[in-house]
Amino acid sequence: MISTTRRLFKPVDIAPLVVFRILFGFLLFAETFGAILTGWVQRNLVKPSFTFSHIGFEWLQPFPGMGMYFYFGLMAVLGICIMVGFRYRFSLGLFTLLWAGAYLMQKESYNNHYYLLLLVCLIMLLLPANGYASVDTRRNPHIKRLSMPYWCSLLMIVQISIVYFFATVSKFYPGWINGDFIRIVLSGKTHYPIVGQFFDKHWFHLFISWTGIFFDGSIVLLLLFRRTRTIALILSLIFHLFNSMVLQIGIFPFFALSFVLFFYPSDVIRKRFFPKKLPIISDTPDYFGKDLLKWIVLPYVLIQLLLPIRHWFIKGDVLWTEEGHRLSWRMMLRQRNGFAQFEVVDVKTGQTHIYPLSKLDQKQVDFATSKPDGIWQMCQRIKSEYNQKGKDVKIFVKARVSINSGPYLEFIDPKIDMAQASWNYFGHADWILLYDDQGKRISR
Known part of the structure; x- marks a missing residue:
């Protein structure tokens, strides 16, 4: 128990968390401002006379007129504030509240990465991501940090591991294994250069199906070990860039790639992104967030492990009934x-x-x-x-x-x-x- 505690609170360089904050803030900006530019806000929140909100939140409806444009515009500004670390807690807290509202407001365009964004916002509220390379540290040098406890990185690894694990398990059903769903997804997309000529081939549907299972099921393990980490990074780039090009699923491929930061040694990230930053020289345990870890983080992880398995205890096939489908990382399945x-x-x-x-x-x-x-x-x-x-x-x-x-x-x-x-x-x-x-x- 003592060794586990020391491991959790071992000081590591804060660089991975800071780089992630910068990328995360930019992606939040891209997601929300992009929703305006691409017409997503207009199609899903402005044009309809009402939206199908999540059950229990039927009272939560879009603002009339230009209201939702201002709503998403404010979130875009907050994304930039998060990126540069300006009034970080306030900016991220307000963004989380607004994003939760947008998430609960409509289900017709439900997407798993909207849910993941909300979860990571909640996690990032707990972490000292503005402790370095931020406007906040310039305004208040007393909050500057060179290190963070290891549990901060571990929490991010656990979160993305849960996503990949349940995404893998959910793919073991006939419609995925025999390539039927991939065939439907790739139908009508043979115009893509080079790879498009294979999109109507059954062998390619099987290849993509089983490659998806292999990637989701192995990528975390490959990233955890030094000898396979670079290979895993290359595989991640190929996999997510392919998904971005063919499936056109917004920021999710780049969002998933950003978690790779936490698998590399923190000193490696420091040298790559902050070469002038002083390394940490003390092994004294950093007990930042000790109570948070016990009373918030551990229950949070337990809930994340329980939600995806609840459909196993509900009568009927979740693929048919949809009962227990959401919040379970059953992504791109049917x-x-x-x-x-x-x-x-x-x-x-x-x-x-x-x-x-x-x-x-x-x-x-x-x-x-x-x-x-x-x-x-x-x-x-x-x-x-x-x-x-x-x-x-x-x-x-x-x-x-x-x-x-x-x-x-x-x-x-x-x-x-x-x-x-x-x-x-x-x-x-x-x-x-x-x-x-x-x-x-x-x-x-």
């Missing part, structure tokens, strides 16, 4: 397609009609007809709309869903009044129909 009819029955008169989805844009229609939470939330919106008119209604849904271009199967029990159905946060919702491996309905 394509869901669906269609649904929302039959509204006036309880008093018995009149029935199909609710039109004309108020929704195409992305919202896709979400509200193929995802269980989207279908449930759509039903609650319909119910609320009629209740405001003084009408009590029943809602029955006829929905069919296809996974990875497979057969369309009935998804929602058409006999259940979805206006009265509840959302199950921790288990299986009985209004989602289940099937066995042969596609036969499983009776409840």
